[in-house]
Amino acid sequence: MIISSFLANIGKRDFLCNCTIHKGRLQYLKRQLEFTSALISKSHKGDDPLLQYVVNNSLREHPVLTKLWLRTMEDPKNLMMVAAEQAQFMANLAKLIEANKPIEIGMYTGYNALNLALVVPENGLVVACKINEVYVNISKPFFKEAGVEDKIDIRIKPAAETLDELLTAGKAGTFDFVFIDADKKNYETYYEKSLQLVRKGGIVAIENVLWGGRVINPAEDDLSSQTIDKLNKKLHKDERIDLSMLTVADGRTLAIKR
Numbered sequence: 279m280i281i282s283s284f285l286a287n288i289g290k291r292d293f294l295c296n297c298t299i300h301k302g303r304l305q306y307l308k309r310q311l312e313f314t315s316a317l318i319s320k321s322h323k324g325d326d327p328l329l330q331y332v333v334n335n336s337l338r339e340h341p342v343l344t345k346l347w348l349r350t351m352e353d354p355k356n357l358m359m360v361a362a363e364q365a366q367f368m369a370n371l372a373k374l375i376e377a378n379k380p381i382e383i384g385m386y387t388g389y390n391a392l393n394l395a396l397v398v399p400e401n402g403l404v405v406a407c408k409i410n411e412v413y414v415n416i417s418k419p420f421f422k423e424a425g426v427e428d429k430i431d432i433r434i435k436p437a438a439e440t441l442d443e444l445l446t447a448g449k450a451g452t453f454d455f456v457f458i459d460a461d462k463k464n465y466e467t468y469y470e471k472s473l474q475l476v477r478k479g480g481i482v483a484i485e486n487v488l489w490g491g492r493v494i495n496p497a498e499d500d501l502s503s504q505t506i507d508k509l510n511k512k513l514h515k516d517e518r519i520d521l522s523m524l525t526v527a528d529g530r531t532l533a534i535k536r
């Protein structure tokens with residue numbers, strides 16, 4: 279039912295937005311379902327066949343992540359969900375640095391929180407920041423089904439408060455991977471606190487740093503674009519980090535703490 283209901287809407291929905299674009303994946307999924315293959319993949323550039331090819335030949339999505347993705351697609355705000363292939367990239371980064379304490383700032387239905395929990399070791403823990411209880415009832419059964427419910431510590435309050443609590447509790451330098459993907463106006467705050475919380479060699483990944491291109495010339499009344507643009511420029515000169523700004527999806531900065 280779940281699958282058929284969103285497939286029925288494929289043709290009606292406008293997937294073109296400044297952030298994640300799920301149309302390619304839906305089309306691919308539809309084909310896969312029609313041909314009864316188990317493989318599910320996606321693209322985030324609408325109909326871009328080359329990106330679709332990349333995704334079709336590289337995504338290795340955990341089956342419970344696929345289920346959570348499908349469930350999330352039923353939500354009208356599903357474009358907030360991180361792209362599956364981008365989540366996989368972050369999971370690989372987390373593995374590369376042997377992360378066992380990541381922080382997810384902005385959890386939504388928990389796709390990336392689950393993605394990270396699946397790659398941290400047995401004693402690992404993902405701190406997942408949520409502004410409210412909405413969607414938690416969606417997330418939790420999937421966390422449980424994947425066997426990682428005890429590896430995801432959901433903190434329900436403004437993310438800045440959670441980060442402050444961690445700092446006050448003496449946790450500075452004890453985390454290793456942070457994904458900043460919440461309200462843009464607080465991005466600089468999140469970055470500064472995250473940088474304190476990660477260890478040397480830890481990564482702060484910042485999502486949507488191109489903000490649909492609006493960072494090039496932010497409008498006077500566009501606080502989000504202004505904030506992201508200011509942060510981008512600040513990071514460029516920040517001697518505390520090594521830096522890459524990736525042009526994937528809506529732009530992602532990787533700040534690696536020196």
Ligand SMILES: C[S@@+](CC[C@H](N)C(=O)[O-])C[C@H]1O[C@@H](n2cnc3c(N)ncnc32)[C@H](O)[C@@H]1O
Nearest residue numbers: 358359360384386390408409436437459460461
């Ligand atoms: C783009 S979505 C996150 C998507 C998620 N990272 C994923 O992989 O699916 C942004 C989320 O941040 C949450 N959010 C917004 N302001 C927040 C705040 N001050 N503190 C914590 N979460 C916040 C929103 O409710 C929303 O769920």
